[in-house]
Amino acid sequence: xxxxxxxxxxxxxxxxxxxxxxxxxxxxxxxxxxxxxxxxxxxxxxxxxxxxxxxxxxxxxxxxxxxxxxxxxxxxxxxxxxxxxxxxxxxxxxxxxxxxxxxxxxxxxxxxxxxxxxxxxxxxxxxxxxxxxxxxxxxxxxxxxxxxxxxxxxxxxxxxxxxxxxxxxxxxxxxxxxxxxxxxxxxxxxxxxxxxxxxxxxxxxxxxxxxxxxxxxxxxxxxxxxxxxxxxxxxxxxxxxxxxxxxxxxxxxxxxxxxxxxxxxxxxxxxxxxxxxxxxxxxxxxxxxxxxxxxxxxxxxxxxxxxxxxxxxxxxxxxxxxxxxxxxxxxxxxxxxxxxxxxxxxxxxxxxxxxxxxxxxxxxxxxxxxxxxxxxxxxxxxxxxxxxxxxxxxxxxxxxxxxxxxxxxxxxxxxxxxxxxxxxxxxxxxxxxxxxxxxxxxxxxxxxxxxxxxxxxxxxxxxxxxxxxxxxxxxxxxxxxxxxxxxxxxxxxxx
Amino acid sequence: xxxxxxxxxxxxxxxxxxxxxxxxxxxxxxxxxxxxxxxxxxxxxxxxxxxxxxxxxxxxxxxxxxxxxxxxxxxxxxxxxxxxxxxxxxxxxxx
Numbered sequence: 326x327x328x329x330x331x332x333x334x335x336x337x338x339x340x341x342x343x344x345x346x347x348x349x350x351x352x353x354x355x356x357x358x359x360x361x362x363x364x365x366x367x368x369x370x371x372x373x374x375x376x377x378x379x380x381x382x383x384x385x386x387x388x389x390x391x392x393x394x395x396x397x398x399x400x401x402x403x404x405x406x407x408x409x410x411x412x413x414x415x416x417x418x419x420x421x422x423x424x425x426x427x428x429x430x431x432x433x434x435x436x437x438x439x440x441x442x443x444x445x446x447x448x449x450x451x452x453x454x455x456x457x458x459x460x461x462x463x464x465x466x467x468x469x470x471x472x473x474x475x476x477x478x479x480x481x482x483x484x485x486x487x488x489x490x491x492x493x494x495x496x497x498x499x500x501x502x503x504x505x506x507x508x509x510x511x512x513x514x515x516x517x518x519x520x521x522x523x524x525x526x527x528x529x530x531x532x533x534x535x536x537x538x539x540x541x542x543x544x545x546x547x548x549x550x551x552x553x554x555x556x557x558x559x560x561x562x563x564x565x566x567x568x569x570x571x572x573x574x575x576x577x578x579x580x581x582x583x584x585x586x587x588x589x590x591x592x593x594x595x596x597x598x599x600x601x602x603x604x605x606x607x608x609x610x611x612x613x614x615x616x617x618x619x620x621x622x623x624x625x626x627x628x629x630x631x632x633x634x635x636x637x638x639x640x641x642x643x644x645x646x647x648x649x650x651x652x653x654x655x656x657x658x659x660x661x662x663x664x665x666x667x668x669x670x671x672x673x674x675x676x677x678x679x680x681x682x683x684x685x686x687x688x689x690x691x692x693x694x695x696x697x698x699x700x701x702x703x704x705x706x707x708x709x710x711x712x713x714x715x716x717x718x719x720x721x722x723x724x725x726x727x728x729x730x731x732x733x734x735x736x737x738x739x740x741x742x743x744x745x746x747x748x749x750x751x752x753x754x755x756x757x758x759x760x761x762x763x764x765x766x767x768x769x770x771x772x773x774x775x776x777x778x779x780x781x782x783x784x785x786x787x788x789x790x791x792x793x794x795x796x797x798x799x800x801x802x803x804x805x806x807x808x809x810x811x812x813x814x815x816x817x818x819x820x
Numbered sequence: 821x822x823x824x825x826x827x828x829x830x831x832x833x834x835x836x837x838x839x840x841x842x843x844x845x846x847x848x849x850x851x852x853x854x855x856x857x858x859x860x861x862x863x864x865x866x867x868x869x870x871x872x873x874x875x876x877x878x879x880x881x882x883x884x885x886x887x888x889x890x891x892x893x894x895x896x897x898x899x900x901x902x903x904x905x906x907x908x909x910x911x912x913x914x915x
Contacts, residue, residue, distance in 0.1 A: 423899055539874045542875075569878070633860075658899070679838035691832060705858070711870070
């Protein structure tokens with residue numbers, strides 16, 4: 326067995342049993358990155374020397390009998406998490422040379438538990454995108470391709486496209502990611518891996534480059550549901566440095582994966598059946614529900630009547646918060662500065678931001694500025710906040726009747742790199758099934774559940790109650806077990 | 821609501837993003853495309869609904885009003901595009 330084929334849990338067991346060292350495991354991943362990253366572009370920065378240094382220190386700790394829960398496990402870190410002394414670009418030209426002097430809380434928690442960082446994963450610029458084509462450092466390629474059309478390069482989804490591609494291609498055992506409207510779950514589904522967005526407040530946002538602060542939430546990507554559970558336990562936890570971080574105990578998520586679904590009531594929202602949705606996605610959804618019934622769950626039709634308003638609501642709330650958050654990139658204190666001879670301060674701001682931000686980021690800042698501007702605030706922003714409350718109320722009412730909700734993860738499988746690029750709204754529709762959980766602050770997981778006719782992975786999503794990630798993991802693991810998803814991407818280490 | 825060119829110019833100025841004259845028409849088309857799609861929200865009855873601000877189910881906590889950090893000028897200035905001693909350099913603002 327090639328060392329990059331371990332699951333994260335399997336690697337921890339192999340490390341514990343002395344079958345492999347962290348240095349060997351890390352070197353195998355660095356070799357795989359050297360071989361495949363030039364094509365996939367999943368990593369923006371590879372920190373090979375630092376990773377091996379961390380691995381050696383980890384092996385030494387293990388010899389001394391002080392191994393953390395993630396001791397020696399090599400991970401990819403989305404390049405939105407500040408890493409002290411390592412370039413953190415957010416996929417943007419404006420931060421192309423930014424080296425944070427501090428560590429994000431989530432990545433610090435992983436280091437505390439013994440993890441090794443292989444490098445920084447590519448992403449859509451400032452996490453704004455669903456295809457990882459907006460990165461200033463080039464698009465990421467999905468390691469999967471269509472069986473009958475292997476030459477068309479597909480997107481990995483976004484914004485955590487580098488994280489998902491790295492995990493799928495076995496260039497990391499797991500990865501950190503963030504999810505503002507679907508940026509963990511959508512790329513997970515498109516790359517055939519598992520991805521968990523926890524409840525808002527479960528993970529600290531301190532040191533994560535902010536996009537939309539009331540929606541952003543960090544979470545893990547890994548090849549199994551249990552691996553996600555192991556990672557989340559380390560990532561999560563109360564942090565006084567983030568006033569929205571929840572002071573709630575972090576349970577043993579991995580233990581919840583084995584709970585089963587017997588007696589659970591699973592909600593099936595009728596509004597998630599879209600016109601024009603591929604028949605195979607509808608069929609996979611029905612199959613997933615049948616699997617859960619076979620394992621003792623009951624499925625119940627529910628209604629989430631404001632679902633169709635979720636995406637347009639999101640495209641007011643998220644750009645509004647982004648326009649405010651991204652005001653800090655002004656060319657004065659850090660990041661890019663662009664001036665012309667004779668530029669005054671205002672011209673410095675305007676040239677820096679025009680040059681430093683890509684098209685999609687500029688577009689969202691402009692939308693956000695408009696919906697917050699005098700005279701339009703009530704019609705757009707306040708209206709959106711009210712509809713957000715209605716969307717949350719829909720979920721509150723549904724969760725009076727059911728324990729979890731199961732839906733498709735995405736409306737399509739991975740698409741070509743040049744598709745959906747001409748119309749922003751078409752691209753936004755990728756997140757139609759995932760965005761509701763962000764607006765309501767709820768946990769959700771995407772689990773690979775099957776293949777479409779072209780051999781591309783399709784995922785199912787489980788949404789749970791606030792701070793009830795355990796049930797989400799239990800249902801996700803039940804789907805995973807029944808689906809027995811063993812297909813592999815064409816581009817992967819050891820292939 | 822459909823944006824005209826002067827409004828696009830005004831928004832870009834508010835956002836401190838330089839748009840060249842040749843970029844205005846495309847920006848206008850894209851913004852109007854998105855705003856046209858968002859317009860469907862006006863159909864939702866939100867009478868008496870409290871707006872939801874923030875994403876958390878947990879109430880925000882007050883914290884002591886105390887200094888918790890400081891004395892790290894070098895770290896703060898480490899990424900400055902134009903460091904002038906202990907200061908960030910900018911073009912002359914006051915004549």
